[in-house]
Amino acid sequence: MSVKESRRVFVIEQAIEGNITNRQAAEVLGLSKRQIIRLKERVKTEGVTGLVHKNRGRESKQRIPKETRERIVKLAQDSLHNASCQQIAEILEEFYNIDVSSKTVNRILKKNNIPLSHTHRSSKLKRSRKRLPQEGLLSQIDASPFEWLEDRGPMLSLHGSIDDATSKVQGLHFELHECLFGYLKLIQQVAQNFGIPKSIYSDRHTIFFSPKEDKLSISEELSGQTVPLTQFGRAISELGIRHIPARSPQAKGRIERLWGTLQKRLTIELRMAGISTIEAANEFLPDFIKRFNQRFAVVPDNPKLTYSPCPSLDKLEEILSWHQERKASHGSYISYLGHIYQLVDSNGKVIPLTPKSTVKVLTHLDGSFSALYADKYYLLQELLIPPKEKVKNGSKNTSTKKPYIPAADHPWRHMVINKFKRPNSNSNSSSNSNSNSNDNSSLVDERGVTKSVSH
CATH class of the missing domain: 1.10.10 (Arc Repressor Mutant, subunit A)
Structure with missing residues (x-):
């Protein structure tokens, strides 16, 4: 009692x-x-x-059934290990139709002596930057290399974008390494799903900013550029996006904190789905982003969107591509990545090129090629055998030229190889006999000069 x-x-x-x-x-x-x-x-x-209370010694009607508690323990030890109690509660409700609170999960795990990977920590006093008031004013982008597939696949780099005002994930894309292709695919997702943001906040990676600052060409200076643009910088500049560099990881803390959340939640959901390839992981991301934003996105101070409208699909594909310049050959073809290409129109007609004219080659996100010449777009047709160059007028054909043979009286034939070499007796006798038999002979004086004498 x-x-x-x-x-x-x-x-x-x-x-x-x-x-x-x-x-x-x-x-x-x-x-x-x-x-x-x-x-x-x-x-x-x-x-x-x-x-004495009548319920003493009796189980409460509100108590979770034993089978449910055992299932929670088994999942926490298997596919949901290292997950937080909050995430376990959300997954149980969404995928297993088990409605329990995170505190209940915490009590069950503690009672079964299962270590918790997340413990409550008191928040540190810090000064944070205030969110922007409207969605679309600023997007933070970055990439996170991590073992997203754990031991089921290779290490991948997740490229991501998050809105500053709402913490809404705007796009995610996996690649083997942090690269330009991953960021261009990311911008494509943001543009097609939301629109064009006003500005982008990123670190100072060479993908974003050229390391050759203060080394501008004359044409770049005349166009008003302050720093040379990278391929990514050119693309977002054509989309009308302002690019802001961050001086430290803490400056773009919203995207950095997103990686900490995704490295726990996304990794566990990829494990539950049994995903082991980069292709399957990228297919899994759209549905995950939708559920993630429903859980973590916040309401901005001003609900009005500030995204600019997305350009047409053809224009967006043109902008989000790799641009390289090539010089046309005399045979109306260009060389690109070790192959020979000709420009053809939509009807398959070969386009003649002015020799040494500039052709801009576009490598699209799907791996296809196209070319921009004289402000018009053309397809590229590969040539297995390069055409022969045309011979300029007045030039000699050296393929039929005969070898030059010096004349019998050419000075080269009278050149003395070694004037200090002492001749032997046999050579002296033979030379004397030859000098007597010939009407004209040649003598060499002390200076090595050849003279003709007559008998």
């Missing part, structure tokens, strides 16, 4: 003996006068045990 129950027994016994009135007993125990009368009748009929 508890202390509360012992005190209640003493007071009711005093009321039964007439030492105190029912009103006084009610004031002492904090009960109503009618309740005191009922307790007195129970003690008279059942004795002191009548004051």
Whole structure:
């Protein structure tokens, strides 16, 4: 019997003996006068045990069934290990139709001695930047290399974008490494699903900003550029997006905190889905983003959207591509990535190119190629054998030229190889006989100069 129950027994016994009135007993125990009368009748009929709560020793009707508790423990040890109690409660409700609170999950896990990966920590005092008032004013982008597939696949880099005003995830895309292609796919998702944001906040990676600052060409200076644009910088500049560089990771803390959340939640959901390839992971992301935003997005101060309208699909595909310039050859073809290409129109007609003219080659996100020449777009047709170059007028054909043979009296034939070499006796005798037999012979003086003499 508890202390509360012992005190209640003493007071009711005093009321039964007439030492105190029912009103006084009610004031002492904090009960109503009618309740005191009922307790007195129970003690008279059942004795002191009548004051003990009737549910003592019986399971509550609100208690979670044993099978449900065992299932929660099994999931927490298997597919949901390292998940927080809040995430476990959400997954149980969404996928297993089990409605329990995070505190209930916490009590069940503690009772079964399962360690919790997330514990409550007191928040640190910090000065945070106020959110922008409207959605679409600022998007923070970054990439996070992590073992998203754990031991089921390779390490991947997740490219992501989050809105500053609402913490709404605007896009996610997996690649093997942080790369330009991943960020262009990310911008494509944001533009098609939401619109064009006013500005983008990122770190100073060379994908975003060229390391060759203050090294502008004359044409770039005349166009008003302050720094040379990268492929990503050119793309968002054509979309009318302002690019803001962050000087530290803390400056873009919203996207950094997003990685901490996704590295727990997304990893567990990928594990539950049994995903082990990058293709399957990218297909899983759209549905995950929808559910994530329903859970974590907040309402902005001003509900009016500030996104600019997305351009047409063809124009967006043109902007979000890799642009490279090539010079046309005399055979009306260009060389790109080790292959030879000709420009053709929609009817398959080959387009003649002015020699040494500039052709802009576009590598699209789907891997296809196109070309921009004289402000018109053309397809590229690969040539297996490059055409022969045309020979300029007046040039000699060197393929039929005969080798040059010096004449018999050419000075080269009278060149002395070594004037200090001492001749032997046989050579002297043969030379004397030759000099006598010939009418004209050549002598070499002390300086090595050849002279002709007559006999």
